[in-house]
Amino acid sequence: MIQGEKVTLPVRIRDAAVASAMFAVPAAAAQAVIAYSGLEIAEPRRGRAVCSLAFVRYADGDLGPYHEFAVAFLVRPPGAPPPSGPLGRLRGLAGVGAFIHWLPVNQPFTLEAGRTIWGFPKELADIPLDLSGRVRRCAVRFDGRTAIELAVRPGAPLPNGAGAPRLDAYSCMDGVTRRTPWEVRPSGVRMRLGGAAxxxxxxPVAEELRGLGLDRARALSTATVGHLAMTFEGAAEVRP
Amino acid sequence: MRRTALVTGAASGLGALAAQRLAAAAWDVVAVDVDEPGLARTALRSPNIHVRACDVADSGAVAAVAAEAGPVHRVVHAAGIGPLGPGLAQPLPEVERVVRVDYLGTVHVVRATLPGMLERGRGELVLFSSLGAWVPSPRSSAHSAAKAAVNAYAESLWMEHRGEGVEIRCVCPSPADGPLPRPSSEQRAAGDSAPAGTPPGAVLDAVERSLARAGELYVVPGPLAQATVLAKRYAPGLLRAFLSRATAPR
Structure with a gap:
Protein backbone atom coordinates (compact mmCIF):
# COMPACT_ATOMS: atom_id res chain seq x y z
CA MET A 1 0.00 0.00 0.00
CA ILE A 2 1.42 3.35 -1.07
CA GLN A 3 -0.37 6.48 0.22
CA GLY A 4 -3.55 4.47 0.70
CA GLU A 5 -3.45 2.85 -2.76
CA LYS A 6 -2.59 -0.73 -3.61
CA VAL A 7 0.25 -0.92 -6.13
CA THR A 8 0.40 -4.29 -7.89
CA LEU A 9 3.54 -5.79 -9.40
CA PRO A 10 4.83 -5.67 -12.00
CA VAL A 11 4.58 -1.91 -12.20
CA ARG A 12 3.90 -0.78 -15.76
CA ILE A 13 4.90 2.48 -17.38
CA ARG A 14 2.91 3.07 -20.54
CA ASP A 15 4.44 6.33 -21.74
CA ALA A 16 7.71 7.97 -20.78
CA ALA A 17 10.32 10.02 -22.62
CA VAL A 18 14.04 10.01 -21.84
CA ALA A 19 17.28 11.82 -22.57
CA SER A 20 20.52 10.26 -21.35
CA ALA A 21 24.28 10.46 -21.61
CA MET A 22 27.05 7.94 -20.86
CA PHE A 23 30.48 8.95 -19.64
CA ALA A 24 33.71 7.02 -19.20
CA VAL A 25 35.03 7.66 -15.69
CA PRO A 26 37.99 6.32 -13.67
CA ALA A 27 37.00 2.85 -12.44
CA ALA A 28 38.69 3.10 -9.05
CA ALA A 29 36.96 6.38 -8.22
CA ALA A 30 33.60 5.02 -9.43
CA GLN A 31 34.08 1.86 -7.36
CA ALA A 32 34.68 4.06 -4.30
CA VAL A 33 31.42 5.93 -4.97
CA ILE A 34 29.34 2.72 -5.03
CA ALA A 35 31.35 0.78 -2.45
CA TYR A 36 28.42 1.00 0.01
CA SER A 37 26.45 -1.40 -2.22
CA GLY A 38 29.06 -4.17 -2.16
CA LEU A 39 28.73 -4.39 -5.97
CA GLU A 40 31.65 -4.38 -8.40
CA ILE A 41 31.85 -1.76 -11.08
CA ALA A 42 31.99 -3.04 -14.70
CA GLU A 43 35.12 -2.15 -16.64
CA PRO A 44 34.51 -2.34 -20.40
CA ARG A 45 38.08 -1.03 -20.72
CA ARG A 46 40.71 -1.61 -18.08
CA GLY A 47 40.55 1.17 -15.53
CA ARG A 48 37.43 2.79 -17.02
CA ALA A 49 33.88 2.55 -15.76
CA VAL A 50 30.64 3.88 -17.26
CA CYS A 51 28.51 6.47 -15.50
CA SER A 52 25.13 7.26 -16.99
CA LEU A 53 23.02 10.38 -16.39
CA ALA A 54 19.42 10.42 -17.53
CA PHE A 55 16.24 12.42 -17.16
CA VAL A 56 12.82 10.95 -17.64
CA ARG A 57 9.31 12.32 -17.98
CA TYR A 58 6.76 9.72 -16.90
CA ALA A 59 3.41 10.77 -18.40
CA ASP A 60 1.28 7.63 -18.12
CA GLY A 61 2.10 4.85 -15.69
CA ASP A 62 1.21 3.04 -12.48
CA LEU A 63 3.16 5.56 -10.38
CA GLY A 64 1.43 8.64 -11.80
CA PRO A 65 3.02 11.44 -13.84
CA TYR A 66 6.40 12.77 -12.65
CA HIS A 67 9.90 13.86 -13.61
CA GLU A 68 13.00 11.92 -12.58
CA PHE A 69 16.76 12.31 -12.79
CA ALA A 70 19.07 9.30 -12.54
CA VAL A 71 22.74 8.77 -11.81
CA ALA A 72 23.69 5.17 -12.57
CA PHE A 73 26.83 3.06 -13.00
CA LEU A 74 27.26 -0.12 -15.01
CA VAL A 75 28.03 -2.97 -12.58
CA ARG A 76 28.92 -6.64 -12.91
CA PRO A 77 26.26 -9.10 -11.79
CA PRO A 78 27.00 -10.15 -8.20
CA GLY A 79 29.08 -13.32 -8.10
CA ALA A 80 30.29 -13.00 -11.70
CA PRO A 81 34.06 -13.52 -11.90
CA PRO A 82 36.04 -10.48 -13.02
CA PRO A 83 36.55 -10.74 -16.79
CA SER A 84 40.07 -10.95 -18.09
CA GLY A 85 41.51 -9.78 -21.38
CA PRO A 86 39.85 -7.49 -23.93
CA LEU A 87 37.55 -10.26 -25.25
CA GLY A 88 36.52 -11.29 -21.77
CA ARG A 89 35.72 -7.68 -20.99
CA LEU A 90 33.47 -7.46 -24.03
CA ARG A 91 31.77 -10.75 -23.16
CA GLY A 92 31.37 -9.55 -19.57
CA LEU A 93 29.34 -6.59 -20.84
CA ALA A 94 26.50 -8.90 -21.83
CA GLY A 95 25.27 -9.39 -18.29
CA VAL A 96 25.93 -5.96 -16.81
CA GLY A 97 23.30 -4.20 -14.76
CA ALA A 98 22.66 -0.59 -13.88
CA PHE A 99 23.32 0.42 -10.30
CA ILE A 100 21.06 3.36 -9.47
CA HIS A 101 23.10 5.63 -7.24
CA TRP A 102 20.78 8.63 -7.06
CA LEU A 103 17.20 9.08 -8.29
CA PRO A 104 15.55 12.40 -7.43
CA VAL A 105 11.87 12.72 -8.41
CA ASN A 106 9.39 15.58 -8.18
CA GLN A 107 6.23 13.84 -6.92
CA PRO A 108 5.51 12.25 -3.52
CA PHE A 109 3.65 9.12 -4.71
CA THR A 110 6.54 7.81 -6.78
CA LEU A 111 8.95 8.86 -4.02
CA GLU A 112 7.28 6.60 -1.50
CA ALA A 113 6.63 3.77 -3.99
CA GLY A 114 10.22 3.78 -5.26
CA ARG A 115 11.77 3.72 -1.81
CA THR A 116 9.33 1.18 -0.36
CA ILE A 117 8.97 -1.32 -3.22
CA TRP A 118 12.48 -1.36 -4.69
CA GLY A 119 14.70 0.61 -2.31
CA PHE A 120 15.44 3.12 -5.07
CA PRO A 121 17.36 6.16 -3.74
CA LYS A 122 14.59 8.63 -4.52
CA GLU A 123 14.34 12.04 -2.92
CA LEU A 124 12.10 15.02 -3.63
CA ALA A 125 13.48 17.82 -5.79
CA ASP A 126 12.33 20.40 -8.30
CA ILE A 127 13.07 18.92 -11.71
CA PRO A 128 12.24 21.26 -14.58
CA LEU A 129 12.87 19.61 -17.93
CA ASP A 130 12.40 20.39 -21.58
CA LEU A 131 12.00 17.40 -23.89
CA SER A 132 10.47 19.27 -26.83
CA GLY A 133 13.21 21.74 -27.75
CA ARG A 134 16.12 21.23 -30.14
CA VAL A 135 18.33 20.56 -27.11
CA ARG A 136 16.79 18.46 -24.31
CA ARG A 137 17.45 20.10 -20.95
CA CYS A 138 16.97 19.19 -17.32
CA ALA A 139 17.90 20.61 -13.93
CA VAL A 140 17.66 19.22 -10.40
CA ARG A 141 17.10 21.86 -7.75
CA PHE A 142 16.67 21.83 -3.99
CA ASP A 143 15.17 24.98 -2.45
CA GLY A 144 16.13 26.93 -5.54
CA ARG A 145 19.77 25.75 -5.47
CA THR A 146 20.89 23.82 -8.53
CA ALA A 147 22.48 20.42 -7.90
CA ILE A 148 23.00 19.45 -11.53
CA GLU A 149 22.02 20.50 -15.03
CA LEU A 150 22.22 18.29 -18.09
CA ALA A 151 21.73 19.21 -21.74
CA VAL A 152 21.52 16.54 -24.44
CA ARG A 153 21.53 16.97 -28.21
CA PRO A 154 19.50 14.34 -30.07
CA GLY A 155 21.41 12.37 -32.69
CA ALA A 156 20.47 10.20 -35.64
CA PRO A 157 17.35 8.02 -35.51
CA LEU A 158 17.79 4.29 -34.84
CA PRO A 159 15.37 1.69 -36.17
CA ASN A 160 12.72 0.69 -33.66
CA GLY A 161 13.44 -2.49 -31.80
CA ALA A 162 17.09 -1.59 -31.21
CA GLY A 163 18.37 -1.44 -27.64
CA ALA A 164 18.41 -3.79 -24.66
CA PRO A 165 14.93 -5.09 -23.89
CA ARG A 166 15.72 -6.61 -20.45
CA LEU A 167 18.23 -5.63 -17.86
CA ASP A 168 18.69 -5.57 -14.12
CA ALA A 169 18.54 -2.46 -12.00
CA TYR A 170 20.43 -2.57 -8.70
CA SER A 171 19.89 -0.32 -5.74
CA CYS A 172 21.13 -0.10 -2.15
CA MET A 173 19.19 1.48 0.63
CA ASP A 174 19.83 1.21 4.38
CA GLY A 175 22.57 -1.33 3.77
CA VAL A 176 20.39 -3.70 1.72
CA THR A 177 21.32 -4.25 -1.91
CA ARG A 178 18.51 -5.27 -4.26
CA ARG A 179 18.13 -6.41 -7.84
CA THR A 180 15.05 -5.40 -9.87
CA PRO A 181 14.32 -7.06 -13.24
CA TRP A 182 13.49 -4.27 -15.63
CA GLU A 183 12.11 -4.50 -19.15
CA VAL A 184 12.18 -1.57 -21.56
CA ARG A 185 10.41 -1.14 -24.89
CA PRO A 186 11.74 2.01 -26.57
CA SER A 187 10.71 3.65 -29.83
CA GLY A 188 11.75 6.91 -31.42
CA VAL A 189 15.37 6.40 -30.31
CA ARG A 190 18.08 8.80 -31.44
CA MET A 191 21.78 8.35 -30.65
CA ARG A 192 25.04 10.12 -31.26
CA LEU A 193 28.60 10.28 -30.01
CA GLY A 194 29.24 13.04 -27.49
CA GLY A 195 26.42 15.57 -27.37
CA ALA A 196 26.00 16.25 -23.66
CA ALA A 197 26.85 19.15 -21.37
CA PRO A 204 26.90 16.10 -2.28
CA VAL A 205 26.14 13.93 -5.33
CA ALA A 206 27.35 16.76 -7.59
CA GLU A 207 30.58 16.73 -5.57
CA GLU A 208 30.95 13.00 -6.21
CA LEU A 209 30.38 13.50 -9.94
CA ARG A 210 32.90 16.34 -9.95
CA GLY A 211 35.35 13.92 -8.34
CA LEU A 212 34.77 11.61 -11.31
CA GLY A 213 35.54 14.46 -13.70
CA LEU A 214 32.02 14.64 -15.13
CA ASP A 215 31.98 18.42 -15.32
CA ARG A 216 34.75 18.39 -17.94
CA ALA A 217 34.24 14.97 -19.55
CA ARG A 218 33.02 14.50 -23.10
CA ALA A 219 30.11 12.06 -23.22
CA LEU A 220 30.79 8.70 -24.85
CA SER A 221 27.32 8.83 -26.34
CA THR A 222 23.91 10.34 -25.81
CA ALA A 223 20.50 8.89 -26.50
CA THR A 224 16.98 10.25 -26.53
CA VAL A 225 13.87 8.10 -26.49
CA GLY A 226 10.63 9.65 -27.70
CA HIS A 227 8.39 6.93 -26.33
CA LEU A 228 9.35 4.37 -23.73
CA ALA A 229 7.21 1.68 -22.13
CA MET A 230 8.70 -0.17 -19.14
CA THR A 231 7.92 -2.92 -16.68
CA PHE A 232 9.43 -3.23 -13.20
CA GLU A 233 9.20 -6.53 -11.35
CA GLY A 234 9.55 -6.78 -7.59
CA ALA A 235 13.01 -6.41 -6.04
CA ALA A 236 15.02 -9.30 -4.62
CA GLU A 237 17.74 -8.86 -2.03
CA VAL A 238 21.22 -9.75 -3.26
CA ARG A 239 24.28 -10.52 -1.13
CA PRO A 240 27.29 -9.53 -3.17
CA MET B 1 4.92 28.94 -6.81
CA ARG B 2 2.86 26.26 -8.46
CA ARG B 3 1.15 27.21 -11.68
CA THR B 4 -2.36 26.12 -12.57
CA ALA B 5 -3.48 24.75 -15.92
CA LEU B 6 -7.02 24.10 -17.12
CA VAL B 7 -7.23 21.20 -19.59
CA THR B 8 -10.47 20.31 -21.36
CA GLY B 9 -11.04 17.02 -23.14
CA ALA B 10 -8.73 15.55 -20.51
CA ALA B 11 -10.30 12.08 -20.37
CA SER B 12 -8.57 10.78 -23.49
CA GLY B 13 -6.18 11.47 -26.34
CA LEU B 14 -4.31 14.75 -26.58
CA GLY B 15 -6.12 16.31 -23.62
CA ALA B 16 -5.23 13.40 -21.33
CA LEU B 17 -1.59 13.45 -22.38
CA ALA B 18 -1.43 17.24 -21.98
CA ALA B 19 -2.86 16.96 -18.45
CA GLN B 20 -0.41 14.21 -17.50
CA ARG B 21 2.62 16.04 -18.89
CA LEU B 22 1.67 19.22 -17.04
CA ALA B 23 1.10 17.22 -13.84
CA ALA B 24 4.51 15.58 -14.30
CA ALA B 25 6.00 19.06 -14.52
CA ALA B 26 4.41 19.82 -11.12
CA TRP B 27 1.59 22.04 -12.38
CA ASP B 28 -1.76 21.98 -10.63
CA VAL B 29 -4.06 20.69 -13.34
CA VAL B 30 -7.82 21.14 -13.45
CA ALA B 31 -8.85 18.34 -15.82
CA VAL B 32 -12.26 18.73 -17.46
CA ASP B 33 -14.33 16.31 -19.51
CA VAL B 34 -17.80 14.76 -19.65
CA ASP B 35 -16.26 11.27 -19.42
CA GLU B 36 -15.75 10.68 -15.68
CA PRO B 37 -14.17 7.20 -15.87
CA GLY B 38 -11.73 8.58 -18.46
CA LEU B 39 -10.90 11.50 -16.17
CA ALA B 40 -10.20 9.05 -13.34
CA ARG B 41 -7.73 7.17 -15.58
CA THR B 42 -5.95 10.42 -16.47
CA ALA B 43 -5.67 11.39 -12.81
CA LEU B 44 -4.47 7.99 -11.56
CA ARG B 45 -1.98 8.53 -8.70
CA SER B 46 -1.59 12.17 -9.51
CA PRO B 47 -2.72 14.28 -6.56
CA ASN B 48 -2.11 17.50 -8.49
CA ILE B 49 -4.70 16.61 -11.16
CA HIS B 50 -8.13 17.80 -10.01
CA VAL B 51 -10.94 16.33 -12.09
CA ARG B 52 -14.17 18.16 -12.90
CA ALA B 53 -17.01 16.65 -14.90
CA CYS B 54 -18.20 19.46 -17.14
CA ASP B 55 -19.67 19.89 -20.62
CA VAL B 56 -17.93 22.76 -22.40
CA ALA B 57 -21.18 23.44 -24.27
CA ASP B 58 -22.62 24.64 -20.93
CA SER B 59 -21.33 28.19 -20.41
CA GLY B 60 -22.43 28.33 -16.76
CA ALA B 61 -20.66 25.07 -15.91
CA VAL B 62 -17.45 26.22 -17.63
CA ALA B 63 -17.55 29.55 -15.78
CA ALA B 64 -18.05 27.74 -12.45
CA VAL B 65 -15.10 25.41 -13.05
CA ALA B 66 -12.85 28.31 -14.08
CA ALA B 67 -13.90 30.37 -11.04
CA GLU B 68 -13.11 27.45 -8.74
CA ALA B 69 -9.73 26.87 -10.42
CA GLY B 70 -8.50 30.36 -9.50
CA PRO B 71 -5.81 32.12 -11.57
CA VAL B 72 -5.03 29.86 -14.52
CA HIS B 73 -1.69 30.31 -16.28
CA ARG B 74 -2.30 27.88 -19.14
CA VAL B 75 -5.47 26.70 -20.83
CA VAL B 76 -5.33 23.66 -23.09
CA HIS B 77 -8.72 23.42 -24.73
CA ALA B 78 -8.79 20.01 -26.41
CA ALA B 79 -12.45 19.09 -25.93
CA GLY B 80 -14.27 18.50 -29.17
CA ILE B 81 -16.51 16.13 -31.07
CA GLY B 82 -16.55 15.22 -34.73
CA PRO B 83 -19.20 12.84 -35.91
CA LEU B 84 -18.82 12.34 -39.65
CA GLY B 85 -21.64 12.28 -42.14
CA PRO B 86 -22.73 13.63 -45.53
CA GLY B 87 -23.67 17.31 -45.27
CA LEU B 88 -27.32 16.86 -46.26
CA ALA B 89 -27.91 13.59 -44.41
CA GLN B 90 -26.35 14.43 -41.05
CA PRO B 91 -29.20 14.97 -38.56
CA LEU B 92 -29.65 18.65 -37.68
CA PRO B 93 -29.46 18.05 -33.90
CA GLU B 94 -26.04 16.44 -34.48
CA VAL B 95 -24.85 19.45 -36.48
CA GLU B 96 -26.10 21.79 -33.74
CA ARG B 97 -24.32 19.73 -31.09
CA VAL B 98 -21.03 19.92 -33.05
CA VAL B 99 -21.31 23.70 -33.27
CA ARG B 100 -22.22 23.97 -29.56
CA VAL B 101 -19.30 21.81 -28.41
CA ASP B 102 -16.58 22.68 -30.92
CA TYR B 103 -17.22 26.37 -31.55
CA LEU B 104 -19.31 27.66 -28.63
CA GLY B 105 -17.37 25.41 -26.24
CA THR B 106 -14.24 27.30 -27.28
CA VAL B 107 -16.01 30.64 -26.77
CA HIS B 108 -17.13 29.55 -23.29
CA VAL B 109 -13.64 28.44 -22.25
CA VAL B 110 -12.07 31.64 -23.60
CA ARG B 111 -14.63 33.90 -21.90
CA ALA B 112 -14.12 32.09 -18.60
CA THR B 113 -10.32 32.31 -18.62
CA LEU B 114 -8.91 34.98 -20.96
CA PRO B 115 -10.15 38.05 -19.00
CA GLY B 116 -8.22 36.90 -15.90
CA MET B 117 -5.09 36.30 -17.96
CA LEU B 118 -5.33 39.74 -19.55
CA GLU B 119 -5.83 41.29 -16.12
CA ARG B 120 -2.67 39.56 -14.85
CA GLY B 121 -0.83 40.40 -18.06
CA ARG B 122 0.30 36.82 -18.66
CA GLY B 123 -0.99 33.43 -19.65
CA GLU B 124 -1.09 30.81 -22.38
CA LEU B 125 -4.31 30.02 -24.22
CA VAL B 126 -3.97 26.90 -26.38
CA LEU B 127 -7.05 26.18 -28.50
CA PHE B 128 -7.21 22.91 -30.41
CA SER B 129 -8.71 23.26 -33.83
CA SER B 130 -8.15 20.84 -36.69
CA LEU B 131 -6.52 20.60 -40.07
CA GLY B 132 -10.12 20.19 -41.25
CA ALA B 133 -10.57 23.92 -40.61
CA TRP B 134 -8.07 24.54 -43.44
CA VAL B 135 -8.90 21.56 -45.59
CA PRO B 136 -12.45 20.25 -45.30
CA SER B 137 -13.01 16.79 -46.67
CA PRO B 138 -16.20 14.98 -47.65
CA ARG B 139 -18.37 13.90 -44.66
CA SER B 140 -16.67 16.38 -42.32
CA SER B 141 -18.83 19.44 -43.05
CA ALA B 142 -20.13 20.06 -39.52
CA HIS B 143 -16.80 19.48 -37.82
CA SER B 144 -14.76 21.38 -40.42
CA ALA B 145 -17.17 24.33 -40.35
CA ALA B 146 -17.12 24.49 -36.54
CA LYS B 147 -13.32 24.28 -36.49
CA ALA B 148 -13.06 26.95 -39.21
CA ALA B 149 -15.13 29.12 -36.86
CA VAL B 150 -12.64 28.33 -34.07
CA ASN B 151 -9.77 29.46 -36.34
CA ALA B 152 -11.54 32.71 -37.22
CA TYR B 153 -12.38 33.32 -33.55
CA ALA B 154 -8.82 32.58 -32.42
CA GLU B 155 -7.32 34.78 -35.13
CA SER B 156 -9.63 37.65 -34.24
CA LEU B 157 -8.83 37.35 -30.52
CA TRP B 158 -5.13 37.13 -31.33
CA MET B 159 -5.31 40.43 -33.23
CA GLU B 160 -7.38 42.10 -30.51
CA HIS B 161 -4.98 41.16 -27.71
CA ARG B 162 -1.51 41.18 -29.26
CA GLY B 163 1.11 42.57 -26.95
CA GLU B 164 -1.01 42.17 -23.82
CA GLY B 165 1.10 39.35 -22.38
CA VAL B 166 -1.12 36.38 -23.26
CA GLU B 167 0.12 33.84 -25.81
CA ILE B 168 -2.75 32.57 -27.94
CA ARG B 169 -2.28 29.45 -30.08
CA CYS B 170 -4.62 27.76 -32.50
CA VAL B 171 -3.41 24.17 -33.02
CA CYS B 172 -4.41 22.38 -36.22
CA PRO B 173 -3.38 18.72 -36.09
CA SER B 174 -4.34 16.38 -38.90
CA PRO B 175 -7.51 14.38 -38.10
CA ALA B 176 -5.53 11.22 -37.38
CA ASP B 177 -3.68 13.03 -34.59
CA GLY B 178 -6.85 13.65 -32.64
CA PRO B 179 -8.64 14.95 -30.79
CA LEU B 180 -11.22 14.39 -33.54
CA PRO B 181 -12.77 13.38 -35.87
CA ARG B 182 -11.62 9.82 -36.10
CA PRO B 183 -13.70 7.68 -38.41
CA SER B 184 -15.35 4.75 -36.71
CA SER B 185 -14.40 1.28 -37.83
CA GLU B 186 -17.67 1.08 -39.78
CA GLN B 187 -16.89 4.37 -41.50
CA ARG B 188 -13.41 3.14 -42.31
CA ALA B 189 -14.93 -0.02 -43.71
CA ALA B 190 -17.24 2.18 -45.79
CA GLY B 191 -14.23 3.80 -47.38
CA ASP B 192 -13.38 6.79 -45.17
CA SER B 193 -9.70 7.14 -44.69
CA ALA B 194 -7.62 9.22 -42.36
CA PRO B 195 -4.01 10.10 -43.07
CA ALA B 196 -1.38 8.54 -40.87
CA GLY B 197 -0.72 11.20 -38.31
CA THR B 198 1.87 12.65 -35.99
CA PRO B 199 1.89 10.95 -32.57
CA PRO B 200 0.01 12.94 -29.88
CA GLY B 201 3.25 13.49 -28.00
CA ALA B 202 4.80 15.13 -31.06
CA VAL B 203 1.74 17.38 -31.43
CA LEU B 204 2.21 18.58 -27.83
CA ASP B 205 5.96 19.01 -28.43
CA ALA B 206 5.12 21.31 -31.35
CA VAL B 207 2.83 23.33 -29.06
CA GLU B 208 5.61 23.64 -26.45
CA ARG B 209 8.12 24.79 -29.05
CA SER B 210 5.64 27.35 -30.36
CA LEU B 211 4.89 28.67 -26.86
CA ALA B 212 8.62 29.20 -26.40
CA ARG B 213 8.50 31.62 -29.36
CA ALA B 214 6.37 34.66 -28.51
CA GLY B 215 3.68 35.98 -30.81
CA GLU B 216 2.81 33.01 -33.03
CA LEU B 217 -0.80 32.01 -33.64
CA TYR B 218 -1.09 28.80 -35.69
CA VAL B 219 0.59 25.54 -34.76
CA VAL B 220 0.41 22.99 -37.57
CA PRO B 221 2.18 19.93 -36.14
CA GLY B 222 4.00 17.46 -38.34
CA PRO B 223 5.26 17.53 -41.92
CA LEU B 224 2.08 15.99 -43.36
CA ALA B 225 -0.22 18.62 -41.88
CA GLN B 226 2.19 21.38 -42.92
CA ALA B 227 2.36 20.04 -46.47
CA THR B 228 -1.45 19.90 -46.57
CA VAL B 229 -1.78 23.54 -45.54
CA LEU B 230 0.81 24.52 -48.16
CA ALA B 231 -1.03 22.51 -50.81
CA LYS B 232 -4.27 24.24 -49.83
CA ARG B 233 -2.62 27.60 -50.41
CA TYR B 234 -0.73 26.88 -53.62
CA ALA B 235 -2.54 23.96 -55.28
CA PRO B 236 -6.10 23.96 -53.93
CA GLY B 237 -7.62 22.25 -56.98
CA LEU B 238 -5.10 19.44 -56.86
CA LEU B 239 -5.67 18.93 -53.13
CA ARG B 240 -9.45 18.83 -53.56
CA ALA B 241 -9.12 16.26 -56.33
CA PHE B 242 -6.82 14.16 -54.14
CA LEU B 243 -9.15 14.35 -51.11
CA SER B 244 -12.20 13.48 -53.21
CA ARG B 245 -10.45 10.40 -54.53
CA ALA B 246 -8.97 9.43 -51.19
CA THR B 247 -12.31 9.66 -49.38
CA ALA B 248 -14.60 8.33 -52.11
CA PRO B 249 -16.56 5.23 -51.11
CA ARG B 250 -15.08 2.19 -52.79
Missing part, protein backbone atom coordinates in the same frame (compact mmCIF):
# COMPACT_ATOMS: atom_id res chain seq x y z
CA UNK A 198 26.85 18.81 -17.57
CA UNK A 199 26.88 21.61 -15.03
CA UNK A 200 27.38 20.64 -11.42
CA UNK A 201 26.15 22.60 -8.41
CA UNK A 202 26.82 22.24 -4.72
CA UNK A 203 24.96 19.05 -3.80
Missing amino acids: VRLGDH
